[in-house]
Amino acid sequence: MPVHKxxxxxxxxxxxxxxxxxxxxxxxxxxxxxxxxxxDATRVVMEEIMREELTEFxxxxxxxxxxxxxxxxxxxxxxxxxxxxxxxxxxxxxxQTVLCNNDVLYGILNYARKPISLLxxxxxxxxxxxxxxxxxxxxxxxLDLETSIAFYTTLLNFELVESQLDVGIASLRASDGxxxxxxxxxxxxxxxxxxxxxxxxKPGDTLDFFIDTFETQHARLVEDGLTDMRVEExxxxxxxxxxxxxxxYHFAFVIPVKRxxxxxxxAYAGLSDDIAAALDGLTEAxxxxxxxxxxxxxRQIIHHLALSTSLSLMSIETVLVNPGSxxxxxxxxxxxxxxxxxxxxxxxxxxxxxxxxVQAHITQLLRYVPKSWDHSIVRKFTTEDExxxxxxxxxxxIQIEHTTAHLDEIRQTRKIHHR
Numbered sequence: 001m002p003v004h005k006x007x008x009x010x011x012x013x014x015x016x017x018x019x020x021x022x023x024x025x026x027x028x029x030x031x032x033x034x035x036x037x038x039x040d041a042t043r044v045v046m047e048e049i050m051r052e053e054l055t056e057f058x059x060x061x062x063x064x065x066x067x068x069x070x071x072x073x074x075x076x077x078x079x080x081x082x083x084x085x086x087x088x089x090x091x092x093x094x095x096q097t098v099l100c101n102n103d104v105l106y107g108i109l110n111y112a113r114k115p116i117s118l119l120x121x122x123x124x125x126x127x128x129x130x131x132x133x134x135x136x137x138x139x140x141x142x143l144d145l146e147t148s149i150a151f152y153t154t155l156l157n158f159e160l161v162e163s164q165l166d167v168g169i170a171s172l173r174a175s176d177g178x179x180x181x182x183x184x185x186x187x188x189x190x191x192x193x194x195x196x197x198x199x200x201x202k203p204g205d206t207l208d209f210f211i212d213t214f215e216t217q218h219a220r221l222v223e224d225g226l227t228d229m230r231v232e233e234x235x236x237x238x239x240x241x242x243x244x245x246x247x248x249y250h251f252a253f254v255i256p257v258k259r260x261x262x263x264x265x266x267a268y269a270g271l272s273d274d275i276a277a278a279l280d281g282l283t284e285a286x287x288x289x290x291x292x293x294x295x296x297x298x299r300q301i302i303h304h305l306a307l308s309t310s311l312s313l314m315s316i317e318t319v320l321v322n323p324g325s326x327x328x329x330x331x332x333x334x335x336x337x338x339x340x341x342x343x344x345x346x347x348x349x350x351x352x353x354x355x356x357x358v359q360a361h362i363t364q365l366l367r368y369v370p371k372s373w374d375h376s377i378v379r380k381f382t383t384e385d386e387x388x389x390x391x392x393x394x395x396x397x398i399q400i401e402h403t404t405a406h407l408d409e410i411r412q413t414r415k416i417h418h419r
Contacts, residue, residue, distance in 0.1 A: 135179070135181070135193060135194055135195040136171060136178075136179035136180055136181040136193075136194060136195070137178075137179070137194055137195050137196070137197060137198060137199060138178065138179070138180050138181065138194075138199050138200075138201065138207075139180070139181040139182075139183055139190050139193070139194055139198070139199070139200045139201065140180060140181070140182055140183070140201050140207075140247070140249060141183055141184070141185055141187075141200070141201070141202055141203065141247075142182050142183070142184065142247045143184075143185070143203075143246070143247050144246070145163070145165055145168060145169075145170055145182060145184060146165065147246055148170075148182055148245065148246065148247060149163060149170055149172070149182070151245050151246055152172055152245070153172070154224075155221060155224060155226055155243075156174075156175070156217075156243065156245075156251065157175060157217065158172045158173060158174050158175065158180070159172060159173040160172055161173055161179065168183060168184035168186060168187055169181060169182065169183050169184075169187060169193065170182040174209060175209055175211060175253070176209045176210060176211065178209075181193055181194060195381075195385075196331035196333075196381060196382075197331035197332060197333065197334065197381065198333065199334065201249065203247045203248035203249060204248050204249070204250075204292070205249060205250070206249075206250040206251075206252055207249060207250070207251055207252065208252045208254050208405070209251065209252065209253050209254065210254050210255075210256055210401075211253050211254070211255060212255065213255060214239075214241040214253045214255065217241065217253065218231065218241055221243065226243070228243070228244040229241065229242060229243040229244065230242050234408075237257050238254060238255065238256060238257050238401075239254070239255045240252045240253065240254050240255075241253040254401075256397060256401060259397075261366075261370075261373050261393075264373075264393070264396050264397070264400070265363060265366050265367065267400050268359065268362070268363060268366070268396055268399060268400055269359065269360075269363040271355075271359055271399075271400065271403050271404075272355060272356045272359050272360075274403070274404070274407055275302070275305070275352070275355065275403070275407065276352075278407045278410045278411060279298070279302075279410070281419070282298065282414070282419060284347075286298065286414075286417075286419050287299040287302075287348065288344075289413050289414075289416075289417050289419065290413065291409060291412055291413045291416060296338075296343075296409075297344065297413075298410050298413055299343065299344065299345075299346075299348055300338060300343040300344060301406050301409060301410060302348045302351050302352065302355075303338075303341070303343040303346065303348065303351050304334075304338070304343065304406070305351070305355055305403060305406055306350075306351035306352075306354045306355050307337065308399075308402060308403075309354070309355050309358045309359060309399070309403075310354060310358055311329070312358075312362075312395060312398075312399055313358055313361070313362065314327075314329070315327050315329065315377065315379060315390075315395060316362055316365070316392065316395055316396075317365070318377055319372070319375050319376065319377045319390075319391070319392045319395065320365060320369045320372050320375070320392070322377070323372070323375035323376060323377065324375075324376070324377065325377050325378075326377065326378045326380060326387065327377045327378065327379050327380070328380045328381070328382065328383055328385075329379065329380075329381065330381065330382070331381040331382075362396075366396070372392050373391065373392050373393045374391055374392070374393065375391065375392055376389050376390060376391040376392070376394075377389070377390060378390075
């Protein structure tokens with residue numbers, strides 16, 4: 001006959017019940033101790049990790065007095081927590097004795113000791129504490145992650161922020177403070193990994209980094225035996241250290257030309273003439289020439305310059321009128337604008353007129369509102385973005401360098417196609 005689900009179908013003697021109950025109690029006691037050890041191990045490890053990250057962020061050890069950090073970690077109080085050096089060390093030793101005899105717990109501790117960031121615990125807190133973007137805005141597709149990390153950290157002196165070799169991504173901080181995301185080719189959708197405005201480079205592209213000097217870096221690269229590099233100086237007196245990495249990327253470490261305010265106004269005012277000279281003699285068909293497949297054509301470059309020039313107007317007027325304010329400009333997907341606004345086919349006449357008008361307007365402002373070169377604003381892409389400080393001098397310099405860099409591309413395109 002069917003057996004009721006709650007009916008005991010096993011014949012047991014009265015002597016076996018106490019034994020089973022005793023075994024159950026032992027198991028419960030063991031599991032309770034196991035849970036306590038796991039909690040203790042997790043607590044100690046997390047305290048250690050947080051202590052290390054706070055030390056790095058504050059620039060001071062426990063109890064250390066520094067000129068930059070006063071009132072906190074300045075040795076003016078005692079610590080009785082488990083994270084004090086003696087208490088923490090004794091607790092760690094006690095746990096290690098337990099863990100060495102338990103493979104599961106030992107594995108948990110070793111896993112927890114892997115590099116970890118406060119960002120993974122509380123993204124908002126970590127971003128605010130470190131005053132840096134949550135994610136990179138620039139991504140590089142690399143052929144081999146470990147080789148690329150070694151090249152960038154050893155030879156270019158970039159800082160490794162985080163790596164996930166099993167996933168195929170890594171984050172580095174470049175010499176100018178910019179976060180870079182390295183990804184393997186199978187990572188095709190990077191929207192969730194990058195903050196806006198996103199920019200994804202591919203092998204063969206050039207990345208510019210503006211620095212004060214590269215003499216020491218150049219000497220070190222020569223000493224390390226790197227041969228795929230060169231130093232250039234253009235007609236504007238701008239010096240560049242060009243380094244090619246194992247993936248085919250070209251890193252240009254640029255020392256910008258130092259200009260006086262009057263020289264800066266002259267250079268900016270002459271950009272429209274420089275554009276006209278770069279286009280002189282080209283036919284309508286010539287405007288569709290490219291330096292290489294999938295690169296922007298001359299036509300697309302002109303439309304892009306019209307966009308960047310017009311976008312600069314409001315921030316320049318803001319720093320003149322309201323220095324010290326916050327300027328939020330929503331990010332834009334550069335390639336989407338190129339496609340949707342049909343940069344590929346539109347005539348360039350209106351874009352050239354826009355560039356000329358905006359540059360003439362800004363040139364007039366620079367002459368009529370003098371002594372503003374050191375005034376600054378905080379530029380952001382979103383209200384939650386930490387932003388960065390930019391002076392009027394920075395903004396005009398960027399416009400000059402950005403335009404001349406694209407004009408160099410137009411000249412290279414003409415040279416390649418013998419135009």
